[in-house]
Amino acid sequence: MRMFFYAWLCVPLSLFSQTKAKVVGISDGDTITVLLDGNVQKKLRLAEVDCPENLQPFGKNAKQFTSDQVFSRQIMFVETNKDRYGRSVAKVYYDNGKYLSAEIIKAGYGWWYYSYSKDADLGAMQNRAKAKKIGLWVDKKAVSPWDFRKEQRERVKRKRLQKQAELHIRKA
Numbered sequence: 127m128r129m130f131f132y133a134w135l136c137v138p139l140s141l142f143s144q145t146k147a148k149v150v151g152i153s154d155g156d157t158i159t160v161l162l163d164g165n166v167q168k169k170l171r172l173a174e175v176d177c178p179e180n181l182q183p184f185g186k187n188a189k190q191f192t193s194d195q196v197f198s199r200q201i202m203f204v205e206t207n208k209d210r211y212g213r214s215v216a217k218v219y220y221d222n223g224k225y226l227s228a229e230i231i232k233a234g235y236g237w238w239y240y241s242y243s244k245d246a247d248l249g250a251m252q253n254r255a256k257a258k259k260i261g262l263w264v265d266k267k268a269v270s271p272w273d274f275r276k277e278q279r280e281r282v283k284r285k286r287l288q289k290q291a292e293l294h295i296r297k298a
Contacts, residue, residue: 139143144204144219149196154180155188155235156227158196158218160203170216173206175227176271177236184262188235191261195229196220207242215242234261237270 150167151159155177171203177188199220207215230236231248234255241253244259256263269277 143204144194145198146202147259148200149198150195152189152197154185155192157213158192160201166219169213170203170218171209171211171213172230173215174239174245174248175230175236176239177230177273179271180261182269182271182274183265184235184268188230190267191230191233191235192226195224201226216283232257232260234258234263241272278296 144163146161147162147164147168148216149158153169154157156172156175157169158172159166159167167294177192178185180189197217202219203216204219205214205216209215220226227236228248228251231238232255238245238252239251255261255295262268
């Protein structure tokens with residue numbers, strides 16, 4: 127009996143937290159919408175990968191790749207966190223255990239999100255894709271999504287400050 131108890135303790139907790147769902151929407155390369163039991167939709171941000179934004183080069187390619195892999199298909203996911211927008215961050219598995227984030231990185235349509243991942247194998251996959259110039263890596267000047275978003279925020283801030291200065295000049 128005691129041996130059964132210890133064996134039970136060794137079962138990974140992730141087995142209990144896996145959820146089955148059908149993918150019903152693709153927002154971009156790293157964000158999908160799934161349909162849960164009871165016709166409840168849930169938006170999932172893929173863990174450990176960051177894909178180009180839709181307005182970036184290869185953003186549409188990343189979205190298409192993710193769609194080709196999982197749209198209208200049954201997946202299993204494990205929620206790992208919530209992001210700052212309230213979306214569930216999740217590891218998504220399909221086709222008998224393929225890890226979607228890894229497949230995106232191997233295909234060259236996303237960056238290993240090393241700030242939020244300890245899985246160095248994903249970094250090695252990214253380096254192989256980069257060395258082979260696969261996907262977005264054909265572009266020698268590829269800009270990471272986090273740098274692109276930062277540039278966008280700074281551009282919006284500069285525009286706002288410029289408008290404020292113009293208003294101030296008009297009032298003077």
